[in-house]
Each structure stands twice: as C-alpha cells, then as structure tokens.
Amino acid sequence: MRKQYKKPLITTLIVLSLLTIFLISQTRDDQETRIHNNNEKPVVIAYQTGVDPSKVAQANQSYEKDSKQAIEWKKFDTGSDVVNALASGDVDIGNIGSSPFAAATSRGVPITAFLITAKLGSSEALVVHEGSEIKQPSDLIGKTIAVPFVSTTHYSLLSALKHWNIPENKVKIINLRPPEIIAAWNRGDIDAAYVWEPALSKIKTTGHVFVDSHQVGEWGAPTYDLWVVRKDFAEKNPEFLKSFVNTTLNQLNKYNQSPEHFVSDKNNLSKIANITGSKPEEIPLLLAGNIYLDRRGQVDTLSNEFAQNILDTAKFLKGQGKVDTVKDNYHDNVATQFLNN
Template identity: 55%
Template sequence: MARSRIFTRLLLSVSFSLAAGWACAADAVTVGYQTGIDPTKVPQADGAYEKATGRAIQWRKFDSGADLIAAIASGDVAIGNIGSSPLAAAASRGLPIETFLVADEIGSAEALVARNGSGVSKPQDLVGKKVAVPFVSTTHYSLLAALNHWGIPQNQVKVLNLRAGEIAAAWQRGDIDAAYVWDPALGKIKPSGKVLVGSDQVAKWGAPTYDIWVVRKDFAAAHPEFVSRFAKVSLDAIAGYLANPPAFIAKADNIAKISRLTGAAAPDVVAGLKGNRFLGRDEQIALLQSPFVLAVGKTAAFLKSQGKVEALQADYGPYVTNRFVKTSR
C-alpha cells in the first residue's frame, strides 16, 4: 500500500508539469475506456466521436479505474471513463481532472457474488473468506459500504486486489470465495454463484456509485470544443436509449457493438443496460453541481475512514463541471 501511494505521488508530480499538448500523438487524442455497459459504446464503435470532433482518437481499454487514473496522471490519456470512487481517490490526491459527464448511475450491473461451494450463503458468512475486487474501484467502495452496513469489520474479511479480467480465472480455480465486479466478469461468475447484493441496493443504503467521464484540466482548457462535442455524442446516445429502451435493446446491432467493445456476452449486455440508470442532459446539468460534488466528498470521506486515502480536499467542486454538458447542445 505504501509503495502504491509513493508511486501515485510520483505520477501526480509528473502530471502537473506536463503541457496541454500531451496525449495527442500525431493529432490523435488518447481516450481511455472500461468495460462498463452503456449506450455510448455504440457511437464509439461507429466512429461517431471522431466524426463529431474532427480528430483522430486512440481508444485504450483499461481493466480498472486505478490503472486508467495512473495513465491520466502520467499524461498518456487525455479523457477517461472511470468510476466515482476512483474519482474521489484521485481528487483527494490532487490530480488535475474534472468530471464533465455521467455515463450512468450504477445499479445491478455491479454485484457481490458468492461462489457455489464456498460456504457463503449470507453476508455474515463472508467473515474469514477471500473476496476479490479491483482496488480503488466503484465495486471496492460498494463492497466496503456493504460490509459497513452489515456490521462486518473489514479486517475480518480477506479482501484481495484483483483486476476484473483476473477475477473469473481465480473464480474457476477456486482461489476466491466471492467477488464484487462488473461485466464481462460478472456474467461469467454469476451462473456458478449467488448474488449477495447489487450496487442498486447499496445505493439505497446511502452509497451510490456512478460511471463518469473525466478530462485533464489542461486539455479541457486548450481544447474545450473537443470536450463539448465529445459530450454531445455521448448525450445523444444516452437520449436515444432513453427515448425507447426496448427498441434500443431489440436492435441486435446495438447489442453486438457493445458486446464487441466490452467482451460481455449479449445477454449480459442486455442485463447491464437494464441494470444501470442513464441520465439525460437536463438531469446531468442539475447533478453535476452540488449533488455530485457532495456525493464525491462523501465517497472520499468514507474512503479515508477505511484508510484508502490519506487526506481530504476542503472542496471537491473544482473536480466537477457541467459546462461541457451545457455547451453540448
């Protein structure tokens, strides 16, 4: 943990010294994404972001928010798709980023699953068991919040740091007893396990999580039109889904494109779309003000109480903006 924090500090120190022209090799903008299931994967597959912005985009796939944050901090990535928990951790450490768009409010698309044969049939059975989760992720935060809700001390559970892509293999080997993760790994482990809780329920307990888009502040300052157009493509995709979710899901091409980018099977893509809540433009404008700032601050405070961040920001407002949603019309 100490080495990880030292490494993070080194990355942050490098990030502050980088000019706004980084992450743009040969005029291409590097954008990091993860395997979360949402409607914006369709325009990503179609090349709509490139067409709208007039720039080449180098899309890089990441297995965890922590890895993506490290790439943003090093200057390798300009825009990234992370969770609200990694954002809270990165903002607490002073990474110069802004949240400019919400991909979704996470629901049952992320869940804690106990492996059949592990001896875990209820939350209290997790004591002494091995539970895998990608550290500093939304599922990590949700796991800690769930344990807190159930009154189970974190030190009584063997929480292991595994990337989402590593969890299914560890599950098959019997190396872990439970895992809190998202698709495609979630879809691979659910058939041989029991869902103990989903992030929709954890949200009702007072710990909501979100998939979001963040941008380096220096890149946003130098290329505001790019960010606005990027936001517009995303919001248009979300609006298309919200206009008629059954029709969107019934279109096989939509499901195939999301499946190809995420690695999730078609049924899991459908479940993921139904398992998250997507927010339209006006709702995002309202959320990306005090409500989301307060949510980030609350997440950060909880992470600090669990020893996952060392210090808190006095104000998380500088890490959230709705100006690009407003200018994306």
C-alpha cells in the first residue's frame, strides 16, 4: 500500500511546487506591470517624425521599461503644435526644434531644454520642384516656397535667403504643415519646400535638394532638435528625466559606436520607419546627416554655445517679425543637471 501511494504523492508535490513557482512569477510580473502602468498617471510626451537613433528606443518601449513609468506618446506634425500643447499643459515633455524653442521661450512659455537629440544636417532640406527651373539662388525670386512657420526649417530658409542676399518679400513664402506640403507639391501649387522627414523623402522623388541645414549651419545658422520639458514637471520628476536622458544617450551611443552596424540591422531601420513614416532604405543617409552628441558633448553644448545660439535665433525671428520680444539671455531655459550620472 505504501508503494501505491508514493507515486501520487510525489506527483502532487511536483505539481504544487510548479504551481507555487508560477504564482510567484505571476505576482512579480503583476507588480512590475503595476509599477509600469500605474505609477500615478502616464507621462505625456509629444514627438515628431524626425529621423534619429532614439526612435528605436521608443519603438522598443525602452523608456517605459527603464523608468518603470507609463508613457503616453502623442505624435505632432510641427514644433509650434508641440509648443501649444506644452503651454496648455496637455503634454509634459516635447520634441521641438531650436527655432520654435526660441520663439516659445521668448513668449514666456515655461519650458526648459534638457537634451539635444541632434544637431541638424541633411535630414532637413530645401527641395526645388523638377519643373520649377530653379538652378541658382536668384531663380528663387518670384517663386512660391512652402515651409512650416516658426520651425527650424523656416529659420534655415530665412537664413539661406539672407546669405544669398534675397529679400524675403521677393519670394512668396507660405505656411504649410508637412502633410499639407506633400499635397501642395503633388498638385503643383508650390515651386519649392523646406521640410523634414517623411515629407522630405516624398517630395525628393520629383525634385532635388537645393541646400540642406548642414550647409546653412556652416553659414552661421545651426539648428538643433531638442527635448524640452515643462518647468513644473521637471521640478517634481527629476529621476524620470534622468532615466529619459540615459535611455536616449544609450541609443545615440549605439549608433555613434558603429553607424555601419546600426544601419545594417534591418530591425532598427524598420522600427524608425514605422514611427517616422520614412522609407527604410533612406534612413541610413538621413541618420548620417546629423550629429548626435554624447553626454560630455551635451553638457558642453548646453552650457556654452547653445544659449547664445537661441539668443541669436530669437533676435533673427524678431527681425523677421515672428516674435515681439527677445530676452536678455536664455540660460534659465537650459538645464544640464539631468545629464549627470
């Protein structure tokens, strides 16, 4: 009789042990899920469709995993739309260019730049329509150029016109969002457009790049893609911002360590393409067109020339009638403490 009961008893003990292990594991997963999804309320982050390596971290949900914080990502077409959402409190953190940042801080919007996604280059460009007969800068006179107003591309376009000694009133500049630029381009309503991805790739199929933001930067008007945060959120959530910075820099470093290896991974390209709407085959060239700063480069740039660049941008925008006032300096709208290890 003892032998008859021995096997069922052992089987029962094994089943109970496995069930216990499963329940413990499930409990841990549930706890992590609660931390991940129910840590107060989700952080609302506004992003745009510019191509950069950190889009892989966004696709992988690395920001949520590293911070153990739920995040609600909201897509926007222009920096001015992001600024409006930040000003109203609808979003906590936003991805904008240095030109809308200069305009927003000049108007007193309570935001701070805490991370540079990229120093912009060929990922933003002025494209002229193949039927426009624009061969040299003077050919732009009398032509219609579309650009999202108070964006980095708007600032770059105006800076390029100034470099070419072409008065702004000699060119018809119209305010269109990237999706509207594509539609206007396809209808033949515009001769040229200064824009970013994915609209850039779409209009290049029937046009050619006349100048890009790398060249305009060489002429003395560099532009940046930034992460900015509402000041009240930054004061209450420093650890989340440090985690956000670390996650972003880890991804940028992976690209910088070996760009060839990064772009040879089709998963990286497809993830960036899914988020930005760009074509996977065009992403390697777009990534190569920008500069991605490491931690030390971030601190050095934000601590030194960046605030001066924002001041110069604000003065330029005021001269163009795009902002009413310019601050004495913009140091109080720049933060480096979240870059500390």
